[in-house]
Amino acid sequence: MREISFSEAICEAIKEEMEKDPTIFTYGEDLSKQGGIFGTYKCLLDKYADRIIDTPISEEVIYGSAVGAALAGMHPIVEFHFADFLFTGMDAVVNQIMKIRYMSGGQGSLPIILRGPDGIAKAAAAQHSQSIETIFMHIPGIKVVIPSTPYDAKGLMKEALKSRDPVIYFEHKRLYSMKGPVPYEEYSIPFGEADIKREGKDLTIVATSRMVHEALAIAEELSKSDGIEIEVIDLRTLVPWDKDRVIESVKKTNRLIIAHETWRRAGWGAEIAATIQEEAFDYLDAPIGRVGAKNVPDPFSPVLEEFVIPDKNDIREEIHKILR
The missing domain is CATH 3.40.50.970 (Thiamin diphosphate (ThDP)-binding fold, Pyr/PP domains)
Structure with a gap:
């Protein structure tokens, strides 16, 4: 390795x-x-x-x-x-x-x-x-x-x-x-197999790409500060997406947040949320949370850009809404 x-x-x-x-x-x-x-x-x-x-x-x-x-x-x-x-x-x-x-x-x-x-x-x-x-x-x-x-x-x-x-x-x-x-050895990853990047029992976060790292960062912070153990699932592929693994996690944690960098409005997280509502509703103890970019084009100004794009602090706010 x-x-x-x-x-x-x-x-x-x-x-x-x-x-x-x-x-x-x-x-x-x-x-x-x-x-x-x-x-x-x-x-x-x-x-x-x-x-x-x-x-x-x-x-x-x-x-x-x-x-x-x-x-x-x-x-x-x-x-x-x-x-x-x-x-x-x-x-x-x-x-x-x-x-x-x-x-x-x-x-x-x-x-x-x-x-x-x-x-x-x-x-x-x-x-x-x-x-x-x-x-x-x-x-x-x-x-x-x-x-x-x-x-x-x-x-x-x-x-x-x-x-x-x-x-x-x-x-x-x-x-x-x-x-x-x-690894040096030959390997491939089948499409439609999500990866549990961090195991937890209190809440599930489903994310992709950069937002996986934002989710992991806040999960580690809340584990140390509040004893909250968050499971982080990286979908890795959106078509196909690993519905079974997400449902298994929701059955364990009873709470779900979906985090993506694309706009929150009509983002792919809405499809995941709808599917979990349809197929695992009885396991949810709180509404599903969603984190995404604000519904505006990305600004050139670095200050405005940081305001528009989602990060671990946006995930933290959503976690506190769901766990309060």
């Missing part, structure tokens, strides 16, 4: 699979010189530079060409510069990539991975900071992956590269440099 960064873990997974599969290649904007805007592909530049393609600044062309490549037998990994830019190529993503298997009666297989940075960054403002995973959870036809640790990032990318169907893989900007243990 060694420690590597979140970014290095993603690159390592892709490099190992490129060694086995000559059909895997990657393309997007500004990749060949520094390995992408956040350097995620640095480990590929020496050995697999011929499988890294720079594209024009045209998301519709980038995503649309992935359809042709996949139908021709290739396995494209497409980097979106920022998740915000997915909107400029949504016809190719939503009406082609996410629908061809259904429209072809299962004859068309599209092993496409769309991957890249999402989430709040320091003073990146409204057009480079959005967490838009809820949109892709809502529309059928794609698997949604959103890791929080280097271990999960590598294992989930390995699983994504096994998929014969489209995968969208969100990487939070603030996690790229975070280091954590990753």
